[in-house]
Amino acid sequence: MEGIEQWKTEAQQWLRQGIEYAHQIPPTQLYAAVAVLLFTTLLLLIIRLLKRTKSNTIVLSGLSGSGKTVLFYQLRDGSSHQGTVTSMEPNEGTFLLHSESAKVKGKIKPVHVVDVPGHSRLRPKLDEFLPQAAGIVFVVDALEFLPNLSAVTEYLYDILTKASVVKRKLPVLICCNKTDKVTAHTKEFIRKQLEKEMLLCPSVNAKPLYEILEAITWVLRRDKAPLEKLRVSRSGVSDADIANDYALGIPGEVFSFSQCINKVTVGEASVDDLLFAYNAMIHLSRGFDFVTSNMILRQGYIPWHSQRANQKRENVEMSPFSLILLYLPSLAVLVDGKSLSYDWTVSFSHRAPLALPKQVIVINDQFPGPLLNATTNDVLNINVHNNLTEPFLMTWNGLQMRRNSWQDGVQETNCPILPGQNWTYSFQVKDQIGSFFYFPSLLLHKAAGGYGPIRVNNREVIPIPFPQPHGDIDVLIGDWYSTDHWDLRASLDNGIGLQNPTGILINGRSPNETVFKFEPGATYRLRISNVGLKTSLNFRIQDHLMLLVETEGSYTAQQTYRSLDIHVGQSYSVLVTAKNQTCGKSYYMVASSRLTDAELFGVGVIRYPNSDDFPSGPLPSGPQWNLSAGAARPNPQGSYHYGRINVSRTIVLRNGEIDTNKHLYTVNGVSFVHQGTPFKMADYFELEASRTANFPDTPTDNGISTLGTSVINANYREFYHLVFENPTPYLQTWHLDGYNFFVVGMEFGTSSWEEDMKATYNLNDAVSRSTVQVYPSGWTAVMVMLDNQGLWNLRSQDAERWYLGQELYLRVRGIGEEDPSTIPVRDEVPIPENAILCGGISGL
Ligand SMILES: Nc1nc2c(ncn2[C@@H]2O[C@H](COP(=O)(O)OP(=O)(O)OP(=O)(O)O)[C@@H](O)[C@H]2O)c(=O)[nH]1
Ligand SMILES: [Mg+2]
Structure with missing residues (x-):
C-alpha cells in the first residue's frame, strides 16, 4: 500500500512539472506539436485501416468449360477430386495455396479465391466480387480456342471495360489453359488473336490505323474482305456492349493489351503444370504484379505437377459426373453449331457417262450425290435409305468423326445397311473446316459412283486466311470405267486387275459437258477432290492460275500453280480469279491422267458472260511430275508444336x-x-x-x-x-x-x-x-x-x-x-x- 501511495505522489509531481513546462512553451509551438502528434496518429490509423482492407481476393472468370473449377480445386487441394461439372454457383474459399502448404505456417497468407461460373446467365455474379478483388484470372481454353474466339473476346472485353476494373486498375491475367494438349494454341497466338478480335468490339479505339495496316496485309495476301465481314457479323451481337463503362485502346494506334490502364498479362497453365497459375495467385493476392517464370523459379516455388500429374489426370478424366452431364440436354445450349438433316435414297440408275451405258449409283437421283454443306461444329443427321440390291455403307473421306468411329461407315466399324433398309448417320463436324467428299465403301461401289462433295465452312466469326471468294465451286474429278461395278468386282475376284480406265469425269460428266460460269474479275474457291478408283490426275485451267489455299482441312502456305497433281482420295481448295473484261470467251478445265498408257482427259468448260462457244485452241498441257504440292511443305498455321x-x-x-x-x-x-x-x-x-x-x-x-x-x-x-x-x-x-x-x-x-x-x-x-x-x-x-x-x-x-x-x-x-x-x-x-x-x- 505504501508503495502505491509513493507512486501516486511521484506521478502528481511529474504532472505539475509537465504543466509548468508547458506553460513556458510559446503557444504556437505547443499547437504545432499537438497537430503533429494528432496527424501521425491519424496517419498510422489510416495505414492500419488500409492494410486491413487490402484485398486478397482473386476472381476466376472465363467461358464455361475453360477449366476454372478444376483450377480452383487444384489451387486449393492439389487435385481436382472427382472432376467437375458445369458450375451453377460461384465456388468460394479462403485457403493456403496447395503449393505453399508445406512452407512454414504463419509466414504465408491465405488467398481468397472465387470461381465464377462461365455460363452466360450466371456471369453477372462477377460484379458482386469485383469490388473486393485484388486481381482477375481470366481462364481461356487454349484447346477449343478458335471456335470460341468471339465469345471469349466479348467476355474479356466486358471485363476490361468495367469501371470496377479500370478505375481500380485491377490486374488481369489471361490464363491459357489446357496446354497439356498438343493441339492447344500458344499464349502468343491467343494474345494476338484476342487483340485482333478486340477491334471488332464497339468503342475499341485505333480502328482507322488498324484498318489501314490490315488492308495492306490483306491486299498483300490478295484479300480485302474478312474484317468487314467480321465487323458486320459482330455488330449485331454486341449492341449491349455499347453501354460499357470505358473504351479500350489508344486512338490511332493498333490495339494491344499493353494499352490498358490496368496490367493485362498472358500466361499458360494446365492441370499438369500450374506453376504459372500458382505464382500468379501468390503475387496477385499480395498486391504484387505478375512475375516472369524465371523470377518464379529463382524464388523457389516448386512445380507441384512433378509429383502428382498422373494421378490428377486420371481424376479429371474419369469423373462420372462430368460424363453424365456431357449428355444432359440442359447443356445443349452450350454446344454451338446447328443440326442439319438429310434424307438420302441410294439407288441404281441407268446413265451413260462417256456415252456408254452403265448402272450408276445415284443419291436422290443425282450423280454425283448432293452437297453436304456444313459449318464447323454442325451436327449432321443423314438418313440413308438403301434401295440398291446390295448391302451398302457410306464413308466420309477426311471428316474426323471425333470420338465417334461408330459413324465412320467402313467395313470394320459398321454393319452394312441391307437392301430395303435405312440407317441414320449422326455426327458432328467438330472443329473442322475444309473440303472433303463421301463415297460408298463396300463392294467396289465407288466404281459405280455414289460419291459427292462435302464442305465444312468456317464459322462466320472465324477469319479465313484469304479474301471471301465470290463463290465456292465443287469439282469432283475421277477416272471412270464403263464396265458395271459388279463385273469389275468379278474380275478382281478372279485375279484380273483393273485395266486403264475408259475416261475421266468431271462432276460425273463426259468431256465438255460440265460448265462453270465465271463473272469477270470474281474470285472462286474451287474445292477439288479426286474421287476416282486408282488414277492420279493433273488439274489445270487454260490461261488461269490457281492459288492453293487448303489441303483436306488445313490452310496451306499459299502458292500459285499452273497445274496441280491430285492423287486418289486427295482434296484441295484453290482460288481462281476470273479474268477482267473477258466476255464472250470460254476456257478449258482439264483433269488428265498420270501414269496411264494413254493420257486421258476429263474436260470442263469455264464460260464468261455471253459465251456459247467451246474454248478454242489445244487443251493446256500438263507438266512432268509435280512433286511440290502436297509434299512436306509449309503450313502456316504455326500453332502446333x-x-x-x-x-x-x-x-x-x-x-x-x-x-x-x-x-x-x-x-x-x-x-x-x-x-x-x-x-x-x-x-x-x-x-x-x-x-x-x-x-x-x-x-x-x-x-x-x-x-x-x-x-x-x-x-x-x-x-x-x-x-x-x-x-x-x-x-x-x-x-x-x-x-x-x-x-x-x-x-x-x-x-x-x-x-x-x-x-x-x-x-x-x-x-x-x-x-x-x-x-x-x-x-x-x-x-x-x-x-x-x-x-x-x-x-x-x-x-x-x-x-x-x-x-x-x-x-x-x-x-x-x-x-x-x-x-x-x-x-x-x-x-x-x-x-x-x-x-x-x-x-x-
Ligand atoms: N486437358 C485438360 N483439360 C482440362 C484442364 N483444365 C480443365 N480441363 C477440363 O475442362 C473441362 C471443364 O473444366 P471446368 O473446370 O469444369 O470448367 P469451368 O471453367 O469451371 O466451367 P463452368 O463451371 O461451366 O464455368 C473439364 O472436363 C476438365 O477436365 C487442363 O488443364 N487440361
Ligand atoms: Mg466451373
Missing part, C-alpha cells in the same frame, strides 16, 4: 502383293480379309474376334505373305510416326480415317526408309492432311497425335488395292480397355442406339 513431341512408336508399313488363288495386296505381308463381324462391334460386345496376332511394326524380310485381320493396338494420346514404303513402280496413296497427320518426309528413288532419314524431316511447318501419296519406289513419313479414340481405317486409297486387302485398322484405346462399357464418354461416345447388328452379334 508437333516437332517437339516425343515419338512413342515408329511403324513402318510396306505395301506388297501376293498371288494365292487370286492376286491380293498386302501391308507388311498381310492381306486384310473381313471376318463377318465388324471389329468395333466385336470389341463392344466383347466377342472373340480373330485378329492377326502380332501385326509387325516393321516389314518382315521373310517374304511370306498371309491373309489376316491386321489391327494395330495403339494408345490414346500417344504420338506415332508412320512410314509408308512403296517398293512398286505404281503410285500409292494412303489415308487414315479419324485424323489429320503431319507429312514430315517424302522421298523417291529408294523405298527403304532408314533411321537417318529423320534428319531430313520437316519438324516445323509440315502440311497436315489425311491422304498422302507415296511415289513409285519411294517412302513417305507422317506423324500423328492419337487424340481421337476409336477404331480407324488406314487404307490404300486405290480402290482396287483396298478391295483386295491393302488396309489395316488402328485401334486407339485408353481407359476402359478391359471393359468397353466403362470407356469415359469424354474419350469416346457410346455405341449408337440405332446401331445395326450383324455377324456374330446379330442376335444380341
Whole structure:
C-alpha cells in the first residue's frame, strides 16, 4: 500500500512539472506539436485501416468449360477430386495455396479465391466480387480456342471495360489453359488473336490505323474482305456492349493489351503444370504484379505437377459426373453449331457417262450425290435409305468423326445397311473446316459412283486466311470405267486387275459437258477432290492460275500453280480469279491422267458472260511430275508444336502383293480379309474376334505373305510416326480415317526408309492432311497425335488395292480397355442406339 501511495505522489509531481513546462512553451509551438502528434496518429490509423482492407481476393472468370473449377480445386487441394461439372454457383474459399502448404505456417497468407461460373446467365455474379478483388484470372481454353474466339473476346472485353476494373486498375491475367494438349494454341497466338478480335468490339479505339495496316496485309495476301465481314457479323451481337463503362485502346494506334490502364498479362497453365497459375495467385493476392517464370523459379516455388500429374489426370478424366452431364440436354445450349438433316435414297440408275451405258449409283437421283454443306461444329443427321440390291455403307473421306468411329461407315466399324433398309448417320463436324467428299465403301461401289462433295465452312466469326471468294465451286474429278461395278468386282475376284480406265469425269460428266460460269474479275474457291478408283490426275485451267489455299482441312502456305497433281482420295481448295473484261470467251478445265498408257482427259468448260462457244485452241498441257504440292511443305498455321513431341512408336508399313488363288495386296505381308463381324462391334460386345496376332511394326524380310485381320493396338494420346514404303513402280496413296497427320518426309528413288532419314524431316511447318501419296519406289513419313479414340481405317486409297486387302485398322484405346462399357464418354461416345447388328452379334 505504501508503495502505491509513493507512486501516486511521484506521478502528481511529474504532472505539475509537465504543466509548468508547458506553460513556458510559446503557444504556437505547443499547437504545432499537438497537430503533429494528432496527424501521425491519424496517419498510422489510416495505414492500419488500409492494410486491413487490402484485398486478397482473386476472381476466376472465363467461358464455361475453360477449366476454372478444376483450377480452383487444384489451387486449393492439389487435385481436382472427382472432376467437375458445369458450375451453377460461384465456388468460394479462403485457403493456403496447395503449393505453399508445406512452407512454414504463419509466414504465408491465405488467398481468397472465387470461381465464377462461365455460363452466360450466371456471369453477372462477377460484379458482386469485383469490388473486393485484388486481381482477375481470366481462364481461356487454349484447346477449343478458335471456335470460341468471339465469345471469349466479348467476355474479356466486358471485363476490361468495367469501371470496377479500370478505375481500380485491377490486374488481369489471361490464363491459357489446357496446354497439356498438343493441339492447344500458344499464349502468343491467343494474345494476338484476342487483340485482333478486340477491334471488332464497339468503342475499341485505333480502328482507322488498324484498318489501314490490315488492308495492306490483306491486299498483300490478295484479300480485302474478312474484317468487314467480321465487323458486320459482330455488330449485331454486341449492341449491349455499347453501354460499357470505358473504351479500350489508344486512338490511332493498333490495339494491344499493353494499352490498358490496368496490367493485362498472358500466361499458360494446365492441370499438369500450374506453376504459372500458382505464382500468379501468390503475387496477385499480395498486391504484387505478375512475375516472369524465371523470377518464379529463382524464388523457389516448386512445380507441384512433378509429383502428382498422373494421378490428377486420371481424376479429371474419369469423373462420372462430368460424363453424365456431357449428355444432359440442359447443356445443349452450350454446344454451338446447328443440326442439319438429310434424307438420302441410294439407288441404281441407268446413265451413260462417256456415252456408254452403265448402272450408276445415284443419291436422290443425282450423280454425283448432293452437297453436304456444313459449318464447323454442325451436327449432321443423314438418313440413308438403301434401295440398291446390295448391302451398302457410306464413308466420309477426311471428316474426323471425333470420338465417334461408330459413324465412320467402313467395313470394320459398321454393319452394312441391307437392301430395303435405312440407317441414320449422326455426327458432328467438330472443329473442322475444309473440303472433303463421301463415297460408298463396300463392294467396289465407288466404281459405280455414289460419291459427292462435302464442305465444312468456317464459322462466320472465324477469319479465313484469304479474301471471301465470290463463290465456292465443287469439282469432283475421277477416272471412270464403263464396265458395271459388279463385273469389275468379278474380275478382281478372279485375279484380273483393273485395266486403264475408259475416261475421266468431271462432276460425273463426259468431256465438255460440265460448265462453270465465271463473272469477270470474281474470285472462286474451287474445292477439288479426286474421287476416282486408282488414277492420279493433273488439274489445270487454260490461261488461269490457281492459288492453293487448303489441303483436306488445313490452310496451306499459299502458292500459285499452273497445274496441280491430285492423287486418289486427295482434296484441295484453290482460288481462281476470273479474268477482267473477258466476255464472250470460254476456257478449258482439264483433269488428265498420270501414269496411264494413254493420257486421258476429263474436260470442263469455264464460260464468261455471253459465251456459247467451246474454248478454242489445244487443251493446256500438263507438266512432268509435280512433286511440290502436297509434299512436306509449309503450313502456316504455326500453332502446333508437333516437332517437339516425343515419338512413342515408329511403324513402318510396306505395301506388297501376293498371288494365292487370286492376286491380293498386302501391308507388311498381310492381306486384310473381313471376318463377318465388324471389329468395333466385336470389341463392344466383347466377342472373340480373330485378329492377326502380332501385326509387325516393321516389314518382315521373310517374304511370306498371309491373309489376316491386321489391327494395330495403339494408345490414346500417344504420338506415332508412320512410314509408308512403296517398293512398286505404281503410285500409292494412303489415308487414315479419324485424323489429320503431319507429312514430315517424302522421298523417291529408294523405298527403304532408314533411321537417318529423320534428319531430313520437316519438324516445323509440315502440311497436315489425311491422304498422302507415296511415289513409285519411294517412302513417305507422317506423324500423328492419337487424340481421337476409336477404331480407324488406314487404307490404300486405290480402290482396287483396298478391295483386295491393302488396309489395316488402328485401334486407339485408353481407359476402359478391359471393359468397353466403362470407356469415359469424354474419350469416346457410346455405341449408337440405332446401331445395326450383324455377324456374330446379330442376335444380341
Ligand atoms: N486437358 C485438360 N483439360 C482440362 C484442364 N483444365 C480443365 N480441363 C477440363 O475442362 C473441362 C471443364 O473444366 P471446368 O473446370 O469444369 O470448367 P469451368 O471453367 O469451371 O466451367 P463452368 O463451371 O461451366 O464455368 C473439364 O472436363 C476438365 O477436365 C487442363 O488443364 N487440361
Ligand atoms: Mg466451373
